[in-house]
Amino acid sequence: MILGFIGTGKISSSIILGIFKSKLKVRRIYISSRNRSIAKKLANEFGRVKILKDNQDIINKSSIIILGITPNVGRKILSKLKFASNKKIISLISTINLANLKRLTKNKNIVRATPLPPIEIKKGPIVICPPNKTAKNLFKHLGEVLEIRNEKLSNKFWSTASIMAAYYEILNTSTNWLIRKGINKNLAQNYIAELFLSLSQDAVNKRSQGFKKLVADSQTPKGLNMQALQELKKAKFYYKFTKALDNINKRVSK
Numbered sequence: 668m669i670l671g672f673i674g675t676g677k678i679s680s681s682i683i684l685g686i687f688k689s690k691l692k693v694r695r696i697y698i699s700s701r702n703r704s705i706a707k708k709l710a711n712e713f714g715r716v717k718i719l720k721d722n723q724d725i726i727n728k729s730s731i732i733i734l735g736i737t738p739n740v741g742r743k744i745l746s747k748l749k750f751a752s753n754k755k756i757i758s759l760i761s762t763i764n765l766a767n768l769k770r771l772t773k774n775k776n777i778v779r780a781t782p783l784p785p786i787e788i789k790k791g792p793i794v795i796c797p798p799n800k801t802a803k804n805l806f807k808h809l810g811e812v813l814e815i816r817n818e819k820l821s822n823k824f825w826s827t828a829s830i831m832a833a834y835y836e837i838l839n840t841s842t843n844w845l846i847r848k849g850i851n852k853n854l855a856q857n858y859i860a861e862l863f864l865s866l867s868q869d870a871v872n873k874r875s876q877g878f879k880k881l882v883a884d885s886q887t888p889k890g891l892n893m894q895a896l897q898e899l900k901k902a903k904f905y906y907k908f909t910k911a912l913d914n915i916n917k918r919v920s921k
């Protein structure tokens with residue numbers, strides 16, 4: 668397998684880091700010199716990673732091409748590149764749909780995938796649309812693959828995946844609050860990281876019960892958890908959260 672990455676930013680580098688922790692056999696990974704510092708770091712760390720300056724050169728030398736560029740860059744450069752009909756393309760671009768990707772690349776062997784940065788530790792869901800053997804064989808080594816045939820439905824996962832930063836901000840806010848109350852920074856960071864890891868692991872183990880039960884089971888009547896939940900509900904926190912998902916859905920559904 669020879670992989671080529673157009674765009675060596677956050678998500679491309681997370682995938683490459685995950686690949687070298689996995690059992691996936693790759694002969695070579697070609698990456699673009701953009702972003703230069705990320706590309707240099709990857710090429711220095713892994714002998715099989717080679718930097719090529721020219722995007723077309725990356726495409727020509729690779730069997731699977733991964734598009735790790737932003738939508739604006741994609742709209743600007745994809746139609747100028749030539750993707751031979753035997754090339755397989757996996758697009759990570761959030762807001763260019765399959766029909767437009769096919770039009771821009773003039774290639775039908777194209778699927779969309781939504782890996783997330785924890786792919787770096789071979790964790791997390793990866794939605795592939797439509798189902799595709801090549802993409803599945805690659806990503807099954809790097810996380811939990813979910814194949815979705817309907818593109819409109821698959822877009823809904825982009826909306827829920829976009830809560831990453833908001834989620835980490837809860838960890839950041841909680842940690843800063845502890846520090847302001849006099850807790851040592853390392854202790855605060857350790858506590859919050861372990862707290863959220865344990866809650867997430869428990870949720871994974873109990874997912875078949877449904878999360879509503881976890882919400883109920885986490886509250887003692889008139890207890891502290893009940894108070895926190897009620898205060899946040901009263902402040903319309905979850906209403907606003909749902910609204911944000913709706914607004915992102917509008918953006919990714921265009």
Ligand SMILES: NC(=O)c1ccc[n+]([C@@H]2O[C@H](COP(=O)([O-])OP(=O)(O)OC[C@H]3O[C@@H](n4cnc5c(N)ncnc54)[C@H](OP(=O)(O)O)[C@@H]3O)[C@@H](O)[C@H]2O)c1
Pocket residue numbers: 673674675676677678679699700701702703722734735736737738740744759760761762781782783784
């Ligand atoms: N980050 C995530 O969690 C995530 C998850 C799933 C999907 N995605 C999607 O993946 C795409 C990339 O996201 P990202 O977070 O990795 O963004 P990013 O870190 O900004 O990476 C984009 C990369 O594209 C490079 N680039 C710009 N112009 C280029 C060109 N003409 N040729 C080749 N490369 C070029 C940039 O290089 P310079 O820095 O030199 O401009 C940068 O390295 C987006 O469409 C995003 O929606 C992201």
